[in-house]
Amino acid sequence: MHVLQHINAINLRFFIMSTIKKKDTYELYDNVRVMGMDYSEGHLGDDDFSLIISKILHPKERLPYTYSLFRSTLFTIGIVIDSYGSMKYEDITVEIKPNMLFMNKPGDLQELHWEEVTETYGLLFSEDFILKYAGISIYEMFPFLLFERHLPLHTSSEFQQELRAIIQLIHQELKKDSPLKKKLCANLLTRILLKIKQEFWVGYSVHNAQSRNPDILNDFTQNLEYHYDQLLKGKVKQVLHIKDYAEMQQLHENYLSTILKEKTGKTAGQLIAEKTLATAKILIQDSQYTMKEIAFMLGFSYTSYFSIFFKKHTGMTPLDYRKQSLLD
Amino acid sequence: MQPTNLSTYKDQIEFLKLSYHDYIDNDEFSIVKVHEWNLTFPFNSPTFRSDYYSFTIVTNANGSFTVGDDKFELHPNHVVLACPDSYFKIHWTDMEKVYNIAFKKSFILKHFPGGIDNIMEFNTKNGYCCCLTEETMNYFEQTCLEMHKIATSELCFKNDLMANMALNLLFLVQLEKENETDVKINTSKNNKIVVDFRQNIENNFNELAQGRCLSVMRIREHARLLNLDENYLSKTISAITKKTVNEWINKKLIDEIKYLLKNSEKSMKDIAFLYGFNDLNYFYSFFKTQTQSAPGIYRKLHQNT
Numbered sequence: 001m002h003v004l005q006h007i008n009a010i011n012l013r014f015f016i017m018s019t020i021k022k023k024d025t026y027e028l029y030d031n032v033r034v035m036g037m038d039y040s041e042g043h044l045g046d047d048d049f050s051l052i053i054s055k056i057l058h059p060k061e062r063l064p065y066t067y068s069l070f071r072s073t074l075f076t077i078g079i080v081i082d083s084y085g086s087m088k089y090e091d092i093t094v095e096i097k098p099n100m101l102f103m104n105k106p107g108d109l110q111e112l113h114w115e116e117v118t119e120t121y122g123l124l125f126s127e128d129f130i131l132k133y134a135g136i137s138i139y140e141m142f143p144f145l146l147f148e149r150h151l152p153l154h155t156s157s158e159f160q161q162e163l164r165a166i167i168q169l170i171h172q173e174l175k176k177d178s179p180l181k182k183k184l185c186a187n188l189l190t191r192i193l194l195k196i197k198q199e200f201w202v203g204y205s206v207h208n209a210q211s212r213n214p215d216i217l218n219d220f221t222q223n224l225e226y227h228y229d230q231l232l233k234g235k236v237k238q239v240l241h242i243k244d245y246a247e248m249q250q251l252h253e254n255y256l257s258t259i260l261k262e263k264t265g266k267t268a269g270q271l272i273a274e275k276t277l278a279t280a281k282i283l284i285q286d287s288q289y290t291m292k293e294i295a296f297m298l299g300f301s302y303t304s305y306f307s308i309f310f311k312k313h314t315g316m317t318p319l320d321y322r323k324q325s326l327l328d
Numbered sequence: 329m330q331p332t333n334l335s336t337y338k339d340q341i342e343f344l345k346l347s348y349h350d351y352i353d354n355d356e357f358s359i360v361k362v363h364e365w366n367l368t369f370p371f372n373s374p375t376f377r378s379d380y381y382s383f384t385i386v387t388n389a390n391g392s393f394t395v396g397d398d399k400f401e402l403h404p405n406h407v408v409l410a411c412p413d414s415y416f417k418i419h420w421t422d423m424e425k426v427y428n429i430a431f432k433k434s435f436i437l438k439h440f441p442g443g444i445d446n447i448m449e450f451n452t453k454n455g456y457c458c459c460l461t462e463e464t465m466n467y468f469e470q471t472c473l474e475m476h477k478i479a480t481s482e483l484c485f486k487n488d489l490m491a492n493m494a495l496n497l498l499f500l501v502q503l504e505k506e507n508e509t510d511v512k513i514n515t516s517k518n519n520k521i522v523v524d525f526r527q528n529i530e531n532n533f534n535e536l537a538q539g540r541c542l543s544v545m546r547i548r549e550h551a552r553l554l555n556l557d558e559n560y561l562s563k564t565i566s567a568i569t570k571k572t573v574n575e576w577i578n579k580k581l582i583d584e585i586k587y588l589l590k591n592s593e594k595s596m597k598d599i600a601f602l603y604g605f606n607d608l609n610y611f612y613s614f615f616k617t618q619t620q621s622a623p624g625i626y627r628k629l630h631q632n633t
Contacts, residue, residue, distance in 0.1 A: 132442075133442050134440060135440065135442035136440070179506060180503055183442060184499050187442075187443075187499065190440070190492055194485055198483060198489070202484045288520055326567075326568060
């Protein structure tokens with residue numbers, strides 16, 4: 001399931017769906033290589049974190065260009081310094097003009113169209129990446145990424161300059177091969193997010209998001225994130241099921257599932273499983289817990305169920321994962 | 329001369345009889361332009377002990393830092409990170425431009441937890457000093473100026489931003505360190521046990537130095553404090569750090585003793601008792617096995633030079 005989702009997003013993004021076999025497409029970076037050497041400079045990084053330099057991916061002869069409808073599997077920040085085009089979401093189309101900032105969360109459905117590209121950057125990252133290398137939880141530090149819709153934010157050109165300077169540092173870092181590459185990238189990415197938070201979301205908290213934007217998906221994400229946050233901190237012991245999440249919003253579980261599937265392309269079960277997996281990874285890296293404790297914390301009645309679940313999604317047993325993260 | 333314990337940066341500034349700026353309202357983090365203090369040269373600070381990291385960017389100045397058993401010579405384009413919980417002494421012969429960033433570990437944990445392993449990596453020694461290229465120093469200076477601007481501003485989330493920028497510089501210093509020593513950086517040493525264990529050693533030695541504690545903690549006490557089995561603790565520490573529990577403790581112990589031998593007038597007996605040796609002969613033989621020289625000889629050798 002995991003592999004398939006990756007392939008979908010990646011292939012749609014690059015229009016090379018039919019040409020490559022499953023195995024070759026697992027790494028995002030490989031895809032760009034398929035596009036030819038000319039373009040590999042335009043997309044630097046790996047599955048967890050990458051930088052897109054749109055000018056290189058879209059030279060004049062390849063414009064106008066439309067990506068087919070895709071669901072992002074990662075968080076995306078688009079920094080439009082000077083370009084024109086349009087971005088279509090499920091229900092709304094917005095024009096892309098200079099001095100704009102776009103932010104998308106995983107699961108957002110979108111269609112991107114470019115008319116003219118002079119200077120635009122895209123940052124793609126996973127929740128895991130920022131947690132692992134910066135130790136920062138998106139839910140706690142940058143909740144606006146999860147709960148707000150980021151139709152374009154208009155920015156001053158001074159602010160764009162500030163962001164551009166950081167992007168340039170990221171670019172340099174991605175081209176080098178230093179042992180602290182990931183940490184430095186996570187550091188700079190956090191700096192960008194902090195600047196955005198400073199500029200647009202001062203005083204924002206999860207609580208005022210809810211009242212402003214009653215939305216089934218938002219509420220579900222919020223309940224899910226909150227619950228797993230509490231689990232990690234050891235404040236709650238039991239695990240919730242789809243039914244419990246549905247009841248929190250006074251909905252029927254089938255209805256909740258349908259809505260989630262429509263909006264994210266994933267069922268509630270999948271979303272919960274993904275969150276469980278992410279939480280498991282954090283707990284495993286912290287060697288103060290035994291596998292048995294972790295399995296129990298996450299609601300598995302037997303350690304073996306947990307191992308099977310973990311192996312199914314990562315291809316690795318929990319113990320191997322711990323060993324690897326210790327030796328890395 | 330009795331070394332003083334200073335816990336906050338404000339204390340240090342008061343201790344050094346310097347004026348401090350209003351914006352240092354935070355006990356956990358501060359950035360200052362040292363050259364704006366108008367020190368009189370040559371400047372010599374008394375010895376003190378701090379519980380914060382002191383990260384100094386020497387754009388243009390000459391002097392030296394003595395941290396524990398190590399002495400770092402400072403010249404233009406140098407940066408130096410001094411780790412907490414060691415005896416610390418500052419000397420400047422002249423100065424044109426120097427920035428100092430002081431921070432506590434708790435500050436990093438709060439604002440950029442991903443950097444904590446990297447900081448701890450520096451703790452294997454009392455500090456680290458290196459020379460940067462002109463270009464890199466330029467970047468360091470720009471970042472310092474930007475941080476200073478943020479520090480004096482009224483912006484929201486300024487602590488998060490400053491922690492972020494300080495760590496960025498520290499990562500770069502760590503890369504320099506790696507180039508120099510050819511030691512592989514262990515990037516995901518995300519191990520709570522190691523971090524806690526090392527913190528407990530530091531705490532123990534701070535208490536010893538203040539006379540609030542009478543014996544050096546050994547593996548049994550460490551294991552008990554961490555709620556772990558002795559064997560498990562010992563295995564984990566050796567596997568991850570490639571140094572045994574005793575090596576960690578003895579290294580720190582010898583380091584502190586050496587410092588007192590060199591820089592204080594304390595008698596052997598006082599030093600031995602300070603670190604929980606009940607028998608002076610045992611103290612001598614311990615020192616000799618660890619350093620290949622007798623404490624008396626060591627003291628003579630270093631006080632003469």
